[in-house]
Amino acid sequence: MSATAPQGFRAAGVAAGLKSSGAPDVALVVNDGPHDAAAAVFTTNRFPAAPVQWSRQVLATGRARAVVLNSGGANACTGPEGFGDTHATAEHAAAELGRAGLELGAIDVAVASTGLIGVRLPMEKLTAGVTAAAAALRADGGDDAARAIMTTDSVPKTTVQHRDGWTVGGMAKGAGMLAPSLATMLVVLTTDAVVDAGTLQAALEQATAVSVERVDSDGCLSTNDTVIVLANGASGVTPSAEEVAEALTAAATDLAMQLLADAEGSTKDIAITVRNAASVADALTAGRACARNNLLKTALFGNDPNWGRVLAAIGTTDAAFEPDRVDVTINGVTVCRGGAIGDPREGVDLTGRAITIDVDLRAGDEQATIWTNDLSIAYVHENSAYST
Amino acid sequence: MSATAPQGFRAAGVAAGLKSSGAPDVALVVNDGPHDAAAAVFTTNRFPAAPVQWSRQVLATGRARAVVLNSGGANACTGPEGFGDTHATAEHAAAELGRAGLELGAIDVAVASTGLIGVRLPMEKLTAGVTAAAAALRADGGDDAARAIMTTDSVPKTTVQHRDGWTVGGMAKGAGMLAPSLATMLVVLTTDAVVDAGTLQAALEQATAVSVERVDSDGCLSTNDTVIVLANGASGVTPSAEEVAEALTAAATDLAMQLLADAEGSTKDIAITVRNAASVADALTAGRACARNNLLKTALFGNDPNWGRVLAAIGTTDAAFEPDRVDVTINGVTVCRGGAIGDPREGVDLTGRAITIDVDLRAGDEQATIWTNDLSIAYVHENSAYST
Known part of the structure; x- marks a missing residue:
């Protein structure tokens, strides 16, 4: 209705x-x-x-x-x-x-x-x-x-x-x-x-x-x-x-x-939650930096838990955090601890459509979630032919 | 040597x-x-x-x-x-x-x-x-x-x-x-x-x-x-x-x-020149907004002179310009005049590797060029399989 x-x-x-x-x-x-x-x-x-x-x-x-x-x-x-x-x-x-x-x-x-x-x-x-x-x-x-x-x-x-x-x-x-x-x-x-x-x-x-x-x-x-x-x-x-x-x-x-x-050509629904940020604005800034990082989005399309690209993305922001205190958890596996190597990335199962990325900034009490999709071959295909 | x-x-x-x-x-x-x-x-x-x-x-x-x-x-x-x-x-x-x-x-x-x-x-x-x-x-x-x-x-x-x-x-x-x-x-x-x-x-x-x-x-x-x-x-x-x-x-x-x-999977070398900007910083901001717009980059991969995506990209910036004074020229064809429809987009030949996009902001005397690539299926393919 x-x-x-x-x-x-x-x-x-x-x-x-x-x-x-x-x-x-x-x-x-x-x-x-x-x-x-x-x-x-x-x-x-x-x-x-x-x-x-x-x-x-x-x-x-x-x-x-x-x-x-x-x-x-x-x-x-x-x-x-x-x-x-x-x-x-x-x-x-x-x-x-x-x-x-x-x-x-x-x-x-x-x-x-x-x-x-x-x-x-x-x-x-x-x-x-x-x-x-x-x-x-x-x-x-x-x-x-x-x-x-x-x-x-x-x-x-x-x-x-x-x-x-x-x-x-x-x-x-x-x-x-x-x-x-x-x-x-x-x-x-x-x-x-x-x-x-x-x-x-x-x-x-x-x-x-x-x-x-x-x-x-x-x-x-x-x-x-x-x-x-x-x-x-x-x-x-x-x-x-x-x-x-x-x-x-x-x-x-x-x-x-x-x-x-239903996003064009997407194969993954990705929820990026930035926790313990100094402000909601910081959490959104860091989350959006991940959501817009083509290298991270292509990695997720390829079922690759390439957490270095999460850090590389948030490392371009001015959100408050100390680089050696940041943790990253992908689908439940804390692959990055204190800005360095955490649990083995091989333990992350990315074969489903739903992916959760949790970034813990340890800089405050605020949090926010940004939802995004992967960057797929179908996305490129659909958008390269849109007006023609 | x-x-x-x-x-x-x-x-x-x-x-x-x-x-x-x-x-x-x-x-x-x-x-x-x-x-x-x-x-x-x-x-x-x-x-x-x-x-x-x-x-x-x-x-x-x-x-x-x-x-x-x-x-x-x-x-x-x-x-x-x-x-x-x-x-x-x-x-x-x-x-x-x-x-x-x-x-x-x-x-x-x-x-x-x-x-x-x-x-x-x-x-x-x-x-x-x-x-x-x-x-x-x-x-x-x-x-x-x-x-x-x-x-x-x-x-x-x-x-x-x-x-x-x-x-x-x-x-x-x-x-x-x-x-x-x-x-x-x-x-x-x-x-x-x-x-x-x-x-x-x-x-x-x-x-x-x-x-x-x-x-x-x-x-x-x-x-x-x-x-x-x-x-x-x-x-x-x-x-x-x-x-x-x-x-x-x-x-x-x-x-x-x-x-x-030699950029990964690229099929186009794109020079985005922003002219008559109020400052070099404005020209760079507007140029980068285009260089990072996935919809524009996929359109160019598909040889599609989709100039609306150029405007949509610079429309997200705080560069000084009046929207109804902006011109966009792609490979020599001024497809957008005064923020609206210019010469026919069918006249733009994008089949070569080199693409020039000229954005005239009519807001000052400064200019800068940002160089970028298209967003191709090969880019997605290469980067979805990088660490695996």
Whole structure:
């Protein structure tokens, strides 16, 4: 049920011909109220795509009634013309929904796009797709919407979190450009809880900080990353701010783990936990240095517990630690003790998909986990042929 | 002739059994004087290998008479025992050279190692190799030494720079972990010019800053990077500080380009020039962000001029620029103008090995070039099987 699991939401996913494959590529999620609180976080890339620039304006109002999403083109680095295309998409969606009886304008419609950067969208196809999606809206259309936002994803990603009389639903797409500040591409969350926009924004930021922002599959920050949440109050239940944050965190974490498991060409899901750091920031810095070290990632692809590459990676950071006090444990075997040789590396079994790397800095009491993938031959193959 | 091209140097390379292949793996370079000025730059990794820790002590004197180098083991992250091994190697080399008539102690002998991190060196084999190398020293032994320091290098790297009555020679090894602060692993330069240690150090830092430090093949900083230069004054010629810096820069640049061309599994040599930056630091930051973007590197491996990935990469930096003023030119075609769509990407021919990417930030008058490689299937293959 995905984004339509909570009461008062409809969604649709249709094929508009943006993808040459003929697969679904336009999705629409509509909030039927009664409330229309909304919140979002966006990419920090300095080249935000046109839909990101537009949706920032929409979300600045703290309200949104609908989200139009398309795969088959990112509409990034397309200049003022590209921004005009996004604006026209929002206007068209508002008009179509207005025809169906909803009262809204373009400013109530967020837009999100994913696909190749630097190419204009075929607007005739896209607007026809929005028309078709508006006509296809259903109270159980969440799964269709989730399928329509897939790019190199092999499966749709959805989540449903039931709480006491209220629900959070959601969908995500993303299989590459998974890092660093939003490891996502696109996420839409919905809830029928009664939540004001300010509480919703704070809860969303709390949720993304410990979920999608800690997935660092390939170190590449997208121009299009968008996480948006719509709250309509249809359940009549008013949870506390903490309860909202907890449910959004559960939903975002569920989706983040699905993104990780489906990352382009990956054969390993790697959890890098940095313990006993002087600060969470230090733990994240050290964890990310490992997650972005191509030599470590290729070694893990090859089932090689090459712990020297863990030290070489964290040795490039400014995290607080004494080099001769650092321990490294891979899948339960402490292969490095005090920055030097520990238990035999031959004891490490890396044949499964799940790998845990624990780095003990012995420099404080904080810790954090970064999730990443290996660097595989399939990753290179998929990404060397993306736009051709 | 390599490191023995200048007068008054001898060298040797022998097989000591450190490599299971039986290939040469121990090299020795000896300065026969009359002077023994020396300078060096080392990795900034916070886990410096034992030979780096030792050689820093040697070079702190501004003097060195010999350099022992081994492949087949990095002696990094090996604790106090590993440091003891390096010290014993220097002592053994000093004793062997003393037996041959040179007056020197361990403190006159720098050591450099390369190979797998986190494994002790087989000291019996290594010291026997040093003995053999000392016996094999020859005035034309530079090429033998260059071959003995190879790891995954497919060819030895050497350089000779003749100047007016004096010469700079050198050798290098390195094919992976090529970045960021010394894209090298190991370089030994020699000169028969008359140069004091202070001038030599300044000239070396000037030379490495614009050569090996601007090669960023895979973003991974080694624990063992060492660039050392020995000057014996045997030519009797005293060049100016500028002349020394120029010749060392020429030698280091020649070696850096050889490292780039032989980088593990690479199929492209990519020169990323960032122009009209507010500062050289900004140009380097933006260039490095491109050089480390796996999605861009895989696209170039696939002959795909995916310029959106160039913008996505520099969009993660804090370099000064306005996003709507940035141009990107790939192999002569300006595919991006003003942060948006430029000339057709179909016009870019990427079938050759050499690729130039010009990023015009329109934010100042400075520029810098970072050299990198593509991310290929062969890179993943080589590095997934390195220690196994």
